[in-house]
Amino acid sequence: MCGILGLVAQTPVNQLLYDGLLVLQHRGQDAAGIVTAQHNRFHMHKGNGLVRDVFRTRNMRSMVGNMGIGHVRYPTAGSSESPAEAQPFYVNSPFGIVLGHNGNLTNAVQLNQELFREDLRHVNTNSDSEVLLNVLAHELQRSTKNYHLDPAAIFDAVSGVHRRCRGAYAVVAMIAGYGLLAFRDPHGIRPLVFGRAENEFGTEYLVASESVALDTLGFHLIRDVAPGEAIFIDEKGNFYNKQCAAAPVHNPCIFEFVYMARPDSVMDGISVYETRLNMGESLADKINRTMRHLDIDVVIPIPDSSRPSALQLANRLGVSFREGFVKNRYIGRTFIMPGQQQRRKSVRQKLNAMSVEFRGKNVLLVDDSIVRGTTSREIVQMAQGAGASKVYFASAAPPVRFPNVYGIDMPTRHELIATGRDDDEICREIGADYLVYQDLDALVKDVSRLNPSISHYETSCFDGSYITGDITEEYLAILEAQRGSGMPLTSTGASSQLDLNLAAVD
DSSP: OEEEEEOOOSOOOOHHHHHHHHTTTGGGOOOEEEEEEEEEEEEEEEEEEEEHOOOOOOHHHOSSSSSEEEEOOOOOOTOOOGGGSSSSSEEESSOOOOEEEEEEEETTTHHHHHHHHTTTOOOOOSHOOOOHHHHHHHHHHHHBTTBOHHHHHHHHHHHHHHHOOOEEEEEEETTTTEEEEEOOTTTTOOOOEEEEEEEEEEEEEEEEHHHHHHHHOOOEEHHHHTTTEEEEEETTEEEEEOOOSSSOOOOOTTIIIOOOOOOOOEETTTEHHHHHHHHHHHHHHHHHHHHHSSSOEEEETTTTTHHHHHHHHHHHHTOEEEOOOOOOOOOOOOGGSSSSSHHHHHHHHHEOOOOGGGTEEEEEESSEEESSHHHHHHHHHHHHHHTEEEEEEESSSSOOOOOBBBSSSSSSSOTTTTTTTHHHHHHHTTTTTTEEEEOOHHHHHHHHOOTTOOOOBBOHHHHHHOOOOOOOOHHHHHHHHHHHOOOOOOOOOOOEEEEESSSSSS
């Protein structure tokens, strides 16, 4: 999971891109990058770390131009810490292209071999995003004649990308001297929205992973980029779009609504906040059916993403809702921190239990999900240490039993606490007195009732059903072997400051 931005404006975009990345910081805290374009010249700066740490005043001043893209990356276990793997990535032929990507290509190895043997292109990093960039570059070269590029040729190239690439990808790219390109995989797994702003200088367009970036930057949300669709905005602000996939279907990732996205975002026409309220109601109904024998004194959320679900759950149960944990907001999200020891340490640094809310009470803790179980185990111990008489645990999501191969860091089964265990065994593993999970059918209804036009979601981490149809047991075994050996997998990747003069085309 990463965050991407693309902007075509009538005035300098560097500050807007910086501000937008701050809003999307929750989607990636490992690296950040911005590229701006001034006619046929790119200005790039990227590096490892948070947005506020990567960019300094001198960097911002050097990134001139009225068009640009930005990226924040989250780390995956085994991924390289080299700044060379931060995004956006760049190739100089044809035309000069920079690209930022959110997702994961499931056939990256095959594509890398094709690029080397057939397309005569070289990939420098272990990132699937650089593979995707080179596939796009090759398809652009194939679709153009005499280096004449127009929207029709660009959309033809995106169609070529869809034919060759498998997996999840939401993409923003810039073509030097031409404009901004954005497209989404034919399943629409990872989110991508775009909006428009009108000011005294003219019309401006913004593409982003989440609508919250549009809200905070003063853009009006137009709609989501459709699965398989590409949009192109030239340097003058002219807008073009086309469906570039042969048979697109809509299967957005349901985990975005459970955990990844900000609650104030709207994706695929669905309010993230409202879905989490719905999750709380469904979970309360299940508790009423299966846990009526438990005497719950208080409902306490595990900050932050579970708060709407916990609040609605408490209201429906008629039980007091209290804030029992104080969060240190200067610690990163533990779910996306590589290494079990680092995650365990970070839980204690990030949360502190207030004993006044726990002492002598039967407490129902509510979290958005349970993935590895490390955080849940530590939090249960914290509640017990704060004096709770009983600690019950509720997950607003179903058990995570299967690897996610579409861009979320849960790639191996042995790391998932629910794999091979039933609810009672998981309950014992985390040390709770009782555990209840959301049902998958209920979760899908909680989301789809806000947009009935979408009937299917990407739910592979819960049910093991991989919608791209190319995930085999052998593929999963290779991923697990790579992760166990510490070999780099894929993921989004940043480098030092770079100015690229693209006036000459090879």
